[in-house]
Amino acid sequence: MSLWEDTIQGGASWSLILRRGNLLRLEDTEGGGNCAALLYNMDFPVERYNMPDTLKAQHIAHLTSGFVLYSDMGRILASVTNDSCGWHDPLGGFNDAAAVSAKYGAAPYQEHRNAWHRNSRDNFLAEAAKYGLGSRDLGPTVNFFSKIQVEEDGSMHFIPGNSQPGDFVELRAEMDLLVLLDTGQHPLDPNPVYSPKPIQISVRRAPVVLPDDPCRLSRPENARGFINTERYFL
Amino acid sequence: MIESTLRADDAVYGEVVPAGESWIHEIKKGQTFRIVDLEGNQAVDTLFYSAADTAERYSATDTIVGQRNIYLTTGTVLLSNLRNPMLTIVADTCGRHDTLGGACAVESNQVRYAIEKRHMHACRNSFLLAIADPKWNLAKRDVTANINFFMNVPVTPEGRLTFEDGISEPLKYVELRAEMDVICVISNCPQLNNPCNAYNPTPVKVLIWN
Numbered sequence: 001m002s003l004w005e006d007t008i009q010g011g012a013s014w015s016l017i018l019r020r021g022n023l024l025r026l027e028d029t030e031g032g033g034n035c036a037a038l039l040y041n042m043d044f045p046v047e048r049y050n051m052p053d054t055l056k057a058q059h060i061a062h063l064t065s066g067f068v069l070y071s072d073m074g075r076i077l078a079s080v081t082n083d084s085c086g087w088h089d090p091l092g093g094f095n096d097a098a099a100v101s102a103k104y105g106a107a108p109y110q111e112h113r114n115a116w117h118r119n120s121r122d123n124f125l126a127e128a129a130k131y132g133l134g135s136r137d138l139g140p141t142v143n144f145f146s147k148i149q150v151e152e153d154g155s156m157h158f159i160p161g162n163s164q165p166g167d168f169v170e171l172r173a174e175m176d177l178l179v180l181l182d183t184g185q186h187p188l189d190p191n192p193v194y195s196p197k198p199i200q201i202s203v204r205r206a207p208v209v210l211p212d213d214p215c216r217l218s219r220p221e222n223a224r225g226f227i228n229t230e231r232y233f234l
Numbered sequence: 235m236i237e238s239t240l241r242a243d244d245a246v247y248g249e250v251v252p253a254g255e256s257w258i259h260e261i262k263k264g265q266t267f268r269i270v271d272l273e274g275n276q277a278v279d280t281l282f283y284s285a286a287d288t289a290e291r292y293s294a295t296d297t298i299v300g301q302r303n304i305y306l307t308t309g310t311v312l313l314s315n316l317r318n319p320m321l322t323i324v325a326d327t328c329g330r331h332d333t334l335g336g337a338c339a340v341e342s343n344q345v346r347y348a349i350e351k352r353h354m355h356a357c358r359n360s361f362l363l364a365i366a367d368p369k370w371n372l373a374k375r376d377v378t379a380n381i382n383f384f385m386n387v388p389v390t391p392e393g394r395l396t397f398e399d400g401i402s403e404p405l406k407y408v409e410l411r412a413e414m415d416v417i418c419v420i421s422n423c424p425q426l427n428n429p430c431n432a433y434n435p436t437p438v439k440v441l442i443w444n
Contacts, residue, residue, distance in 0.1 A: 045257070051294075052336020052379050055395050057345050062393035072358075072377075074341030087393065091304065091334070093295025109395060138315070139378050140295045150389040154305035154330065156298065187299050225345045 002202040008035070010196030013123035014181040015130060016203075017042055018173045020233070023081065026181075026199055027146045031165035033197035034186040036094045036120055036141040038128075039069060039077045042176040045133055047073045047088035051140035057221040061150060063088040063142060066218040068174070068225060075229040077177055077220070079215035082170035083207065085163050089143040091156065093118035095187050104194035113165050117194050120184035127180045144169055145199075146186040158188040172206040172215075174229050236308040238325035239410050240266060240443050247442035253435030254355050254424035256364035259442075260285050261412045266324065266353040268409040269383055269420075273436035275400030277385040279337045279357045281377065282312060284318050285415035288371045290314045294333045294379040305330035306381065306387060312410070320416055325409035328402045332382040334395065337361060338425045347427045360421035370417065382423075383408050383428040385430050399429045 003022070008014045010033075018024050041047035044192050050072040054060075056098070058067050067084040067217075068076045080088075088165055095103075100119040107117040124138050147162035216226050242248065245268075251257045252277070261267050268386055293315040298304045307337035308326045311319045336342075337357035344352050357434045358377060365372035384402040389395050424435050 017401065046373075046375050048375075050336065050379075052334055053339070053342045053345075056335055056387075056397070059395050060393060061389045061395045070342075070345070072339065072341070074339070074343075074345045091295065091298065093293070093299055098317065135289050136375050137313070147382070149391050149393075150304055151387075151391055154303040154389070156302045176348060188302070221345050224349055227349060228344060 002204055005200065005202035008181060008183050008199045008201060010183050010198050011118040012183055013127050014201065015127040016179050018177040018179050020173050020176050021206055022173050023204045024171045024173070024179065025168055025202045025204060026144055027166065027168040028163045028197065029165060029200050030197045031163055031167065032197050033163060033191040034146045034183065034189065035144040035199045036182045036184065037144060038124065038138065038180040039142055040178040041071060041077070041180045045131065045137065045178060048072045048137070048139065049077055049142070055090060057225065058219055061091065063090060066214050068215050068222055069142065070225060074225065075232060076225045078173050080169060081172045081215065085145055085167040085169060087147040087162055088169060089142065089146040089148045091148050091188070092146065092187050093141050094124070094182065095184055096121035099187065103192065107194070118184065120182045123182045123184065124180055131178055143186055148188060156188065158186065158190060171221045175232070184211065211234055235327055235329060236325045237327060238268065240280040242441060245441040247388070248439065250437050250439050251422045253422050255422055256360040257420040258370065259327055261416050261418055261442060263412050263415050265416065266409060266411050268407050268441045270405060270407040270439040270441070271384045272404065274404040274406065275384065276436050276438055277425065277430040278383040279421040280381045280383055280422050281361065281419045282301060283372065283417045284314065284320070285375070285417050288376060288416065288417065289433040290318070291317050291376065291378060292320055292381065298333050304333055306333060307331065319413040321410040321412050323408060324411045328384055328406040328408060334354050334389065335382050335385055335387040335397065337380050337421060338423065339349055343427065351427070352422050353379045353433040354426065355424040357421035357423050361419060364403050364419050378391060378400045381410045397428050397430055400432055
């Protein structure tokens with residue numbers, strides 16, 4: 001049962017404190033959505049989600065159930081405990097104002113009111129500033145619901161249709177987190193029309209992490225990551 | 235594979251960076267910067283910042299999305315987080331360089347290898363030491379996803395990522411032209427736990443031409 005839930009409109013941003021032991025559920029209600037996320041240790045935000053550490057600890061270039069999101073300090077910020085989608089992208093980053101304007105055309109607030117074209121970088125800057133963070137604190141995101149496939153030659157390909165209406169992913173907070181979210185379109189989404197999709201968010205209590213937790217057992221690295229994380233809270 | 239026409243004798247700067255050491259230096263717009271893998275298969279962890287404003291820095295995601303390819307080689311334009319060109323790779327005798335493996339840290343070594351390996355020297359401590367002087371206007375939050383020159387981290391279409399034996403050899407090099415004034419920070423990787431340095435970290439040489 002949800003403690004609370006809400007909808008992030010397409011192209012909008014959100015930020016929240018997600019307490020250790022709570023679970024953030026993201027649902028792509030319409031399908032074809034994208035939700036970029038940045039995670040920080042709420043106590044010391046200089047500890048934050050680290051893309052390379054997450055990938056190399058688990059030998060992955062995508063995220064799904066059983067994998068975890070590492071900080072730069074060898075601790076686990078969050079675990080992917082449930083996922084109906086199968087692939088979430090850690091490689092593609094996010095758009096800025098110039099990229100959105102070049103791809104979709106300009107649509108300023110003055111003429112378009114809240115149907116204006118927003119961009120992820122400005123959204124993240126506004127959310128980050130609420131916690132004393134800024135441009136230097138924005139790094140690679142996890143782009144939930146998007147799939148980028150990398151071929152042997154290194155070329156990157158956006159795979160349409162990765163997320164169907166109702167697809168969802170659940171993140172269990174392993175530390176007290178500051179979470180910044182943005183629902184702008186993925187930078188490699190070939191759709192030429194500005195049409196970011198809404199994402200439903202809800203926060204729930206997560207079941208207690210058991211010794212045989214799938215995220216802990218999925219790799220020996222993750223068992224050690226959980227040890228580091230648990231030591232932080234002793 | 236594109237070879238350079240520049241002669242080492244004409245360089246205005248040259249220095250050997252031993253394994254486990256860091257190097258920080260400003261490279262001016264228009265200068266050419268070369269890293270030579272002296273003994274082969276040595277990972278050179280590298281970050282770039284705009285000298286005018288260090289909040290603008292090399293961005294792995296913007297660079298790989300900009301060229302729609304995760305590997306760096308001749309022709310690659312390194313983009314900043316503001317999507318401005320910082321440097322262009324103008325010569326490369328290795329073939330490709332890594333954007334996703336990041337830098338080793340004592341904490342990530344604990345996760346990857348063993349809790350009790352925290353004492354082993356690691357790149358991110360070298361980075362932090364290199365930027366410790368306040369004159370650089372850099373701190374830990376500026377240490378983002380770095381380039382690993384000469385390192386081989388293949389990704390598969392199934393979404394797997396592995397650290398493989400190197401594809402570099404003695405005296406392979408990569409050369410970059412600065413498109414803006416940049417601060418370059420290097421950690422010559424001390425990692426002994428995986429094949430990124432062929433289990434034998436070795437020196438590299440950095441050279442600059444006007």
